[in-house]
Amino acid sequence: MPGAGIRIDGVSLTFHGTRTVHALDAIDLDxxxxxxxxxxxxxxxxxxTLLRVIGGLIAPDSxxxxxDGNPVTGPDPRVGLVFQEPRxxxxxxxxxxxxxxMDLAGWPEDRQAARAEDLLGLVGLREFAKAKPSTLSGGTRQRVSIARALAxxxxxxxxxxxxxxxxxxTRERFNAELLRLWERTGTTIVLVTHSIPEAVFLADRVVVLSPRPGRVVAEVPVDLPRPRRVTDLDSAFVTSVAADVRRHLVDTTDDAIAMAEARIAVPPGTPPDAPRRHADTEPGTPAWFDPFRPEDEP
Incomplete structure (x- = not known):
């Protein structure tokens, strides 16, 4: 199947448990x-969380x-998912x-065998077809996981x-292999990473999310020609784009800190209650604020 287009329109999600967590807020992304x-x-x-919403593993609140024009309403065979651990x-x-x-989808045995052989060859593991996960390195297990996601x-x-x-x-080498897989399969890829250089090296576009609740605060295009090579990681272009992404990250984090400080600068409570509760607090110094206290604790 060729790469599919994805439209994310107004996705918001809040988790309700021992405490309420507003995870995503009005995400729009094409x-x-x-x-x-x-x-x-x-x-x-x-x-x-956004990845799992795209994959149909979590339903958004709104x-x-x-x-490709068809809504995601649950786990979807059009989507493959690779986690941090191979699983x-x-x-x-x-x-x-x-x-x-393929077993779960009811494919016939001969079709399964041919597809598995092709995929293991694609990730360079045909000779490990009969090996159990316990005998494979972490990186090799993850390659098996990627092959399974493409099944x-x-x-x-x-x-x-x-x-x-x-x-x-090893991570740099695997990133290069991932791009080789992408070139051969044509699959649309959405990836999560904490590495700014990795994001720039792999992506056509880097989407920066704000601190919780996650909102799209910037979309940084990466006009680096393909095919890309590991040596591109050291190029002035990648360094420049990475600096731009880092700026957006710092800005959104600073904004979140400023908003939090603005909220705690004015003690909560009705005006008649405030003087009694905060009589010993110097003006502008929220000494009562404990950053380690759970938000739902009085």
Missing amino acids: IRPREVVALIGPNGCGKS GTVVL LLAWRSAERNVRFP LEPGVLLLDEPFSALDAL
Whole structure:
């Protein structure tokens, strides 16, 4: 299946548990077919949550996600998802792990075998087809996971920091391999990363999210010609675009801090209550504020 276009329109999501967490707020994003988009932002800003909404694993409170004109209403075979950990089935060989989605989809055995062989060849693991996950390195297991995510020929591949556990040099090599896979499959890719240079190297566009609740605060285009090579990471162009992304990240983080400080500068409570509660607090010094206190604790 060729890369699918994605339209995210007004997506908001709040989690309700022991405390209420407003994760996403009015996310609007258009992603072109075959585009590679990187999501970057502070910890807890909703990047991984947004991936799961795109993949149909979490339903938003409001807003829609549409792939090539068809709404996402639940787990969708048009979408492949790769997590931070490979999440392979320990009792299955590499080949059988890749075939697992095909088993669930009811593909005939001969079609499964041919597709699994092609995918393992694509990720350079044909000779490891019969190996169990426990005998493979972390990076190799993640390649099996990527092959499995591509099993049903999805139009969209979602990557949630798939190489975060790898050392720097191996991670660079795997990023280059990911781009090679993209060139051969034409799949639309949306990836989450905390590495600004990695985002710039891989993506056509870097989307910067604000601290929670996650909002789109900037979209930085990356006009770096393809095919790209690992040596591009050291280029002046990548350094310049990375600096631009970093500026947006710093700005949105500073804005969030300023807003938080503005909220705590005026003690809560009705005017008659405020003098009694804060009689010992010097003007402009919110000494009562404990940054480690849970938000729902009085």
